[in-house]
Amino acid sequence: MxxxxxxxxxxxxxxxxxxxxxxxxxxxxxxxxxxxxxRYKELEAIPWTVLVDDLRGTVHQAYGSLADPTYLxxxxxxxxxxxxxxxxxxxxxxxxxxxxxxxxxxxxGGVDRRPHFGAALTNGWPALRRGxxxxxxxxxxxxxxxxxxxxxxxxxxxxxxxxxxxxxxxPPMAKAALGAAAAAAIIYGARRRTRREGRGxxxxxxxxxxxxxxxxxxxxxxxRAFAVGLRAPMTQARAVPVTRGWLSxxxxxxxA
Amino acid sequence: MSLPDVTxxxxxxxxxxxxxxxxxxxxxxRLVAGEVVKTVAARGIAPGEPAPDFELPMVGGGTWRLARxxxxxxxxxxxxxx
Numbered sequence: 001m002x003x004x005x006x007x008x009x010x011x012x013x014x015x016x017x018x019x020x021x022x023x024x025x026x027x028x029x030x031x032x033x034x035x036x037x038x039r040y041k042e043l044e045a046i047p048w049t050v051l052v053d054d055l056r057g058t059v060h061q062a063y064g065s066l067a068d069p070t071y072l073x074x075x076x077x078x079x080x081x082x083x084x085x086x087x088x089x090x091x092x093x094x095x096x097x098x099x100x101x102x103x104x105x106x107x108x109g110g111v112d113r114r115p116h117f118g119a120a121l122t123n124g125w126p127a128l129r130r131g132x133x134x135x136x137x138x139x140x141x142x143x144x145x146x147x148x149x150x151x152x153x154x155x156x157x158x159x160x161x162x163x164x165x166x167x168x169x170x171p172p173m174a175k176a177a178l179g180a181a182a183a184a185a186i187i188y189g190a191r192r193r194t195r196r197e198g199r200g201x202x203x204x205x206x207x208x209x210x211x212x213x214x215x216x217x218x219x220x221x222x223x224r225a226f227a228v229g230l231r232a233p234m235t236q237a238r239a240v241p242v243t244r245g246w247l248s249x250x251x252x253x254x255x256a
Numbered sequence: 257m258s259l260p261d262v263t264x265x266x267x268x269x270x271x272x273x274x275x276x277x278x279x280x281x282x283x284x285x286r287l288v289a290g291e292v293v294k295t296v297a298a299r300g301i302a303p304g305e306p307a308p309d310f311e312l313p314m315v316g317g318g319t320w321r322l323a324r325x326x327x328x329x330x331x332x333x334x335x336x337x338x
Contacts, residue, residue, distance in 0.1 A: 063301060064299040066299060
């Protein structure tokens with residue numbers, strides 16, 4: 001938001017631990033939280049104002065206790081806009097629209113509730129890393145592949161950052177190009193998968209599916225083998241006892 | 257908006273979580289489900305409504321109160337260390 005200079009003020013409130021772990025346990029005192037506020041500002045070299053909420057998260061809860069929100073407050077102290085999942089390019093547009101209205105009123109319909117995870121995917125790993133291994137295990141068991149995705153996104157940061165961490169909205173042509181590229185990738189992947197499955201059916205079924213009671217639609221041996229061949233990898237993937245080993249039933253649960 | 261108003265606003269949103277429940281020890285699926293609900297419902301201060309005033313300690317010393325810093329517009333972000 002450097003573009004707007006001192007025409008907008010950025011303030012951040014430190015709330016509860018999002019992904020607790022051994023080195024970043026859930027807060028039990030305000031002093032812990034304040035210390036993390038200092039660490040955060042120093043580690044991330046934050047130039048803007050950083051505040052620390054109380055232990056109960058009174059201000060965070062008053063503002064809806066959302067996971068990753070940013071509010072735009074107008075000159076009159078009213079909510080002009082808020083992004084449920086902070087999305088900088090959308091906020092950039094909202095700030096521009098608000099400044100165009102002399103800093104008063106609701107802009108861009110007032111709320112953006114679209115789940116924007118691009119920035120978290122690209123830049124979320126450093127925060128998640130602070131709570132390893134628990135933070136990653138908890139996240140992975142709650143939202144499969146998200147911790148792995150976060151790590152991978154961070155590794156691919158140089159490639160992804162120009163799109164996911166951009167400050168300004170993409171020009172319409174760039175959006176269209178990205179959309180076309182995504183659609184082409186999906187179609188290509190689907191076609192590859194279809195071809196592979198077609199080959200798999202021939203191999204597993206030892207030729208074209210045969211037999212079965214074609215009159216009443218019952219599958220023959222070849223057809224059953226084809227179905228099993230398709231299902232087997234998924235069944236194996238789901239059967240990995242992730243929750244048993246990773247959740248550690250004896251781990252202390254701080255929730256009431 | 258004064259601090260009692262903040263509490264009133266908080267109570268109007270939903271029963272406040274206790275400090276123990278608010279500061280969870282493990283990220284769990286129930287939190288994901290809660291975030292989905294909040295996202296769909298766009299839980300938060302409705303656009304056009306007054307932003308609840310508050311005063312909090314500032315990293316680096318001193319306190320910061322919202323009502324004293326209006327104009328220019330404020331981007332108020334809620335973030336976590338982890």
